[in-house]
Structure formats: C-alpha cells, structure tokens
Amino acid sequence: MDRLTTLELFVRIVERGSFRAAAASLGVSRPVATTALQALEARLGTRLLQRTTRQVRPTPEGEVYYRRCLAILADIEDAESHLSGAATGTVRIDVAGRLARALLLPALPAFLARHPGLTVYLGEGERFVDLVREGVDCVVRAGPLADSDMIARSLGTMVEVTCASPAYLAAHGVPRSPADLAGHGMIGFVSSRTGLPMPLEFTVEGRVTEAILPARLLVNGADSYAAAARAGLGLIQSPLHGLAEDLASGALVEILPDHRPPPLPLSLLYPGHRQVPARVRVVMDWLVGLLGPA
Numbered sequence: 001m002d003r004l005t006t007l008e009l010f011v012r013i014v015e016r017g018s019f020r021a022a023a024a025s026l027g028v029s030r031p032v033a034t035t036a037l038q039a040l041e042a043r044l045g046t047r048l049l050q051r052t053t054r055q056v057r058p059t060p061e062g063e064v065y066y067r068r069c070l071a072i073l074a075d076i077e078d079a080e081s082h083l084s085g086a087a088t089g090t091v092r093i094d095v096a097g098r099l100a101r102a103l104l105l106p107a108l109p110a111f112l113a114r115h116p117g118l119t120v121y122l123g124e125g126e127r128f129v130d131l132v133r134e135g136v137d138c139v140v141r142a143g144p145l146a147d148s149d150m151i152a153r154s155l156g157t158m159v160e161v162t163c164a165s166p167a168y169l170a171a172h173g174v175p176r177s178p179a180d181l182a183g184h185g186m187i188g189f190v191s192s193r194t195g196l197p198m199p200l201e202f203t204v205e206g207r208v209t210e211a212i213l214p215a216r217l218l219v220n221g222a223d224s225y226a227a228a229a230r231a232g233l234g235l236i237q238s239p240l241h242g243l244a245e246d247l248a249s250g251a252l253v254e255i256l257p258d259h260r261p262p263p264l265p266l267s268l269l270y271p272g273h274r275q276v277p278a279r280v281r282v283v284m285d286w287l288v289g290l291l292g293p294a
Contacts, residue, residue, distance in 0.1 A: 001028070001032065001036040004073075004076070005026070005036075006036050006037075006039075006040050007069045007072060007073060008026065008069075008073060009022055009023070009026055009028075009033055009036055009037065010037060010040060010048065010065070010066070010069060011066060011069050011070060011073065012025055012026065013033070013037065013049065013056060014049075014056075014057075014058050014062070014066045017055050017056055017057070018055075018056060019033050019034055019037075019056060037049065044065070046059075046061045047059050047061070047062070048061060048062035048065055049062055050062075074276070074277050077089070077277040077278060077279070078277065078278050087115055087117060087118055087278045087279040087281075087282040088117030088118065088279060089117070089118065089119070089277075089279045090118075090119040090120075090121055090279075091118060091119070091120055091121070091137050091138075091279050091280055091282075091283045092121040092123065092136045092137050093120065093121070093122060093123070093136070093137060093138050093139065093140070093283060093287070094122075094123040094124070094136050094138075094139040094140070095122065095123070095124060095139070095140045096124065096140070096141070096142065096222060097124035097221070097222055097223060098222045098223065098226075098238075098239075098241075098242035099140065099142070099239070099241070099242065100122060100124055102241050102242055102244075103241065103290065103291060104122070104287075104290070107290055108120065111286050115282060118279060118282065118283070120283065123136065137270065137280045137283070138268060138269060138270040138280065138283070138284055138287070139268075139269050139270075140155065140266065140267070140268055140269075140287060140291065141266075141267055141269060142158060142239065142264045142265065142266050142267075143264055143265065144265060145265075145267055145269075146193065149271075149272050150269040150270065150271060150272055151269065151270055151271070151272040152267045152268065152269050153267065153268040153269075153284070153288060154265070154266075154267055154292075154293075155266040155267060155268055155287070155288065155291040155292045155293070156265075156266055156291070156292055156293035157263035157264060157265055157266060157293075158239040158240070158241065158263060158264045158266055159239065159240040159241075159260070159263055159264075160201075160237055160238065160239055160240065160260060160261040160262075160263065160264050161237070161238070161239075161240050161243060161247075161254045161257070161260060162200065162202075162235060162236070162237050162254065162255050162256050162259075162260070162261070163229055163235070163236055163237075163238070163243060163246070163247070163252040163253060163254055163255065164229060164232075164234070164235050164236070164252065164253060164255060165229060165230055165231070165232045165251065165252060165253070166250065166253055167232040168229075168232040168233070168234065168235075169253060169255070171232070172184055172185075174255060175255060175256060176256075177204075177256070177259065178202040178204060178209060178211060178256065178259055181211055181213060184213055184234075184235060185213050185214045185215060185216065185233075185234040185235070186200055186212075186213040186214070186215050186234045186235045186236070187215060187217050187218075187219060187225060187228045187229060187233055187234040187235070187236050188215035188217065188218040188219070189218075189219060189220070189225050189236070190218050190219065190220045192220065197212070197215055197218055199211060199212045200212070200213065200235065200237050200261075201237065201261040201262065202256060202259040202260075202261065203259050203260060203261065203262060204259055208261070208262055213234070213235065215234065216233070216234070217233050217234065222238065222242060225238060226238065226242065226243060226246065226252075229246075229252055230246065230251050230252060235255070237261055239264060266291060268284060268287055268288060268291075270284065
C-alpha cells in the first residue's frame with residue numbers, strides 16, 4: 001500500500017472507529033489494513049491508535065497526526081481539481097426522502113451534466129446521521145438543530161401544513177380552530193432524536209401552541225406518514241412541497257390554514273473539523289442555490 005493510500009486508510013479508521021469498516025471502504029482486506037497501519041506506526045516510531053475489543057480510538061499523537069492527514073488529503077484533492085479544471089470523485093449526501101424526490105432529483109441531471117467528473121451518492125432518511133463515522137460529506141435537515149460540532153448553513157424555511165383525508169374529515173368533522181380538535185386523532189411521527197411522537201403545532205394570535213392528540217399509529221418515515229393520512233388514519237403536519245400532489249388531487253385536504261405551524265428551518269450540515277474538498281464545495285453550493293432562500 002502506497003504512502004498516500006495509507007494516510008487515507010488511517011483517516012478512515014479514525015472516523016469509522018473500525019479497521020474492518022475502513023478497509024471495506026477502500027476495497028482492501030482487514031489484514032492488509034492492519035499490516036499497513038502497523039508499518040505506519042513503525043515508520044513514525046509512535047502508536048497512533050488505541051485498540052480494544054470494542055473500539056479503535058486515536059492516541060493523543062494519533063489525533064494530531066489525523067488532523068494533519070485531513071489537511072494533506074484535502075490539499076491534494078484541491079490541487080488535482082485545480083489542475084484538471086473540474087471537481088471529481090464521489091460526494092455522499094443525505095436528504096429526507098420526500099425532499100430529495102420533490103426538489104433534488106428533478107434538478108440533478110443538469111447538475112451532473114455540468115460536472116461530468118462527479119458521482120453523487122444520495123442517502124434518504126429522517127434519522128440522525130453521524131457524518132464522520134458513516135462517511136457522509138453533508139446532510140440536509142429540517143427542524144431546529146441540536147448542539148453539535150457540525151457547521152450549519154441556513155437554507156431558509158419550509159411552509160408546513162396540517163392535512164387529513166376527505167374520508168377522515170367526513171367521519172370526524174372539519175375543525176375551524178385548534179380549540180376544535182377534541183375528538184380528533186393524529187398519526188404520530190416519531191422523532192429520531194427523542195424516540196417520541198412529535199406534537200402538532202399551531203399558530204394562534206402570533207403564538208405557537210402544541211397539541212398532542214391520540215395516535216393509534218406511529219411511524220418514522222415521511223412516505224408512510226403521508227400514506228397513513230391518505231388512508232384516513234388521522235391528522236398530519238408536513239412540509240407543503242411534499243404534499244403538493246396530494247392536495248392538488250384532493251387525496252388530502254388542508255385544515256386550519258389560518259393556524260399553520262411556524263415555518264420549518266432547513267439547514268445544510270457538514271463536519272466542522274475537516275477542510276472541505278472541492279468536490280464537496282461544488283455540491284454544497286449547488287444545494288444552497290437550489291434549496292436556499294431566493
């Protein structure tokens with residue numbers, strides 16, 4: 001294994017916390033990875049990693065070396081991109097599925113045509129993603145942000161609406177204000193952060209109020225959430241862009257339009273301790289231009 005590949009292997013071991021995962025990401029066997037790291041430590045004359053049966057962590061010397069390796073690898077990638085005049089390589093992004101299908105995928109062909117050297121790995125999910133450990137370059141997330149060492153770029157806000165199916169409203173009535181919600185039920189969307197159903201939110205006279213209604217169905221995916229609403233299983237609150245077709249077709253009906261939830265913040269997150277390679281900057285700039293405020 002050459003010196004540059006060994007540096008990349010070391011970085012991935014630190015970030016994945018696993019020899020096996022790091023080796024697999026580079027397409028080499030675990031014994032090859034182990035031998036390469038042992039040779040690196042022997043050449044440097046210091047131990048870089050603390051190995052236990054449960055995890056691999058950098059030593060203090062390994063942490064310093066890891067930071068230097070990140071800078072070296074980013075500089076090499078930037079130099080190659082500068083000389084070739086184009087960003088190249090694979091960029092891993094993670095976006096909530098309905099947002100990806102409604103906004104990203106329609107714009108992706110034109111973006112890839114402008115950058116023929118790029119490949120985009122698009123992950124879909126609402127769960128929390130450990131960017132460093134999972135090797136993800138950036139994520140787009142909706143909602144308030146938890147404290148972390150990630151850098152966040154605001155993409156503006158998304159309008160949210162409260163909806164139900166015509167059959168549900170025929171059976172339970174159409175509420176005219178949040179005070180009319182007694183006797184109604186919601187479909188519980190389970191937060192990946194708390195493990196609990198998220199309350200419904202309504203704006204009343206400029207103030208936000210919450211309501212937790214009985215829920216006989218709990219889900220953790222946006223597609224199931226909307227499908228359950230179409231099936232008449234309760235009220236939901238979701239970004240307008242993801243429900244536009246259902247609202248236009250009449251499969252869902254917006255209720256309480258004068259008491260919509262506060263707009264949902266949308267953010268682009270990426271690791272704060274890394275230098276951002278050219279290939280990732282290109283993709284992030286595209287996401288900001290596509291999803292950010294006009």
